[in-house]
Amino acid sequence: xxxxxxRDVEYNYxxxxxxxxEAAEKSGRKREDVTFLAATKxxxxxxxxxxxxxxxxxxxxxxxxxxxxxxxxxxxxxxxLQFIGHLQSNKVRQIAGKVDLIQSVxxxxxxxxxxxxxxxxxxxxxxxxxxxxxxxENKSGVFEENLEELLCQIAPLKGIxxxxxxxxxxxxxxxxxxxxxxxxxxxxxxxxxxxxxxNVSMSILSMGMSSDYYEAILExxxxxxxxxxxxxxxxxx
Ligand SMILES: *Cc1c(COP(=O)(O)O)cnc(C)c1O
Numbered sequence: 001x002x003x004x005x006x007r008d009v010e011y012n013y014x015x016x017x018x019x020x021x022e023a024a025e026k027s028g029r030k031r032e033d034v035t036f037l038a039a040t041k042x043x044x045x046x047x048x049x050x051x052x053x054x055x056x057x058x059x060x061x062x063x064x065x066x067x068x069x070x071x072x073x074x075x076x077x078x079x080x081l082q083f084i085g086h087l088q089s090n091k092v093r094q095i096a097g098k099v100d101l102i103q104s105v106x107x108x109x110x111x112x113x114x115x116x117x118x119x120x121x122x123x124x125x126x127x128x129x130x131x132x133x134x135x136x137e138n139k140s141g142v143f144e145e146n147l148e149e150l151l152c153q154i155a156p157l158k159g160i161x162x163x164x165x166x167x168x169x170x171x172x173x174x175x176x177x178x179x180x181x182x183x184x185x186x187x188x189x190x191x192x193x194x195x196x197x198x199n200v201s202m203s204i205l206s207m208g209m210s211s212d213y214y215e216a217i218l219e220x221x222x223x224x225x226x227x228x229x230x231x232x233x234x235x236x237x
Pocket of ligand 1: 085209227
């Protein structure tokens with residue numbers, strides 16, 4: 001990575017923080033009420049660590065192999081590492097104990113495996129339950145009508161602690177439409193919180209990416225996951 005790309009990351013980091021602060025205030029909250037997680041897929045560890053040196057304190061990977069390849073190089077003394085991608089049950093053991101939170105739990109089977117691998121290591125893994133708010137076929141996440149049942153099944157499992165919800169709404173170029181998905185998601189979050197389910201904490205609502213994090217915060221996101229707006233367009237080669 002070049003000096004120039006480091007400077008770009010510095011510039012972007014500051015700009016994103018300012019926009020998060022502005023959206024948080026517009027929604028009646030403070031900057032510190034919204035967590036900025038950097039989505040670090042395809043980004044090399046040196047660049048990630050540079051962002052961490054600027055104050056970034058949450059990063060998220062979405063592929064197990066990539067996370068493991070970079071794991072020894074992350075500077076995690078003051079930064080939380082999370083898993084944000086689709087996770088297969090048979091890969092849970094490879095990341096258990098390495099990640100602070102798994103954002104993308106959408107089945108009892110996956111939750112049971114996280115539970116088993118956590119208990120084995122004598123630790124508790126925080127999770128979010130992923131909701132398919134746009135009801136898209138072939139997309140991860142539970143439908144909203146199945147959320148409460150899944151939460152009630154996961155809640156009693158040992159070694160696992162539900163902290164909230166996450167979603168990836170359908171891709172749409174219309175800001176009004178995307179805001180409606182965020183609005184619906186926030187409403188679901190509030191309704192589920194109000195039920196005060198045993199052993200279920202609803203403190204994190206993870207939604208909003210590079211193109212729409214501002215809208216997501218206006219509708220109540222408490223965590224945004226930002227990749228390309230911070231690190232530049234991804235290079236998959
Ligand atoms: C890549 C990714 C993001 C960030 O995407 P950008 O559009 O680059 O900000 C957010 N969430 C998940 C789950 C991702 O995989």
